[in-house]
Amino acid sequence: MEGGPGSSMSPPILQDVHSDSFVSGNSGGDGSPLVSRLRKLLFRRMLVGVSDGRFFLGVFHCIDKQGNIILQDAVEYRSIRQSSSSPMEQRCLGLILIPARCRSSCHVECSIDEQMSLLSLNK
Numbered sequence: 278m279e280g281g282p283g284s285s286m287s288p289p290i291l292q293d294v295h296s297d298s299f300v301s302g303n304s305g306g307d308g309s310p311l312v313s314r315l316r317k318l319l320f321r322r323m324l325v326g327v328s329d330g331r332f333f334l335g336v337f338h339c340i341d342k343q344g345n346i347i348l349q350d351a352v353e354y355r356s357i358r359q360s361s362s363s364p365m366e367q368r369c370l371g372l373i374l375i376p377a378r379c380r381s382s383c384h385v386e387c388s389i390d391e392q393m394s395l396l397s398l399n400k
Contacts, residue, residue, distance in 0.1 A: 315340065318385055323348060325375050326382035331355040333375060337385065344377030 323337040325346060332355075335348030351370045356363045 322386040324382075324384045324386075325380060327375060327379045328381050329379075333370070333373065335370075335373070338372070344380070346375045346377075346380065346383070348373055348375065 318337050319339075321337050323335060323346070325333045325335075325348065327333070331353055333348055333351050333353055335351030338347040338349045340346050349372045351373045352367050353370055354365045354367050357366050
């Protein structure tokens with residue numbers, strides 16, 4: 278992982294991903310801009326929040342037409358108590374599927390340089 282302990286590189290940051298924009302009614306072939314954007318996300322660390330307050334951190338493996346996300350080497354994080362300042366409990370899950378209807382947020386890890394290039398493309 279970039280920016281790990283002992284690394285002189287800038288720490289990675291999370292890029293907000295609106296996966297609903299990748300899942301559309303049209304089929305979109307391999308040459309589709311949405312497919313190429315999605316391919317750039319493959320095998321990156323992704324943090325996905327679900328509606329019950331849990332978060333899953335894992336490697337983005339795939340997404341289907343319905344918007345279900347599969348993460349590999351996933352770790353679940355959840356609050357032990359109801360208060361927002363309570364410590365997080367974690368457990369390793371492995372390969373998981375997160376249904377689109379449960380997903381509340383989705384972020385992908387990227388370098389600061391990548392983030393800057395994405396911002397310049399949006400102008």
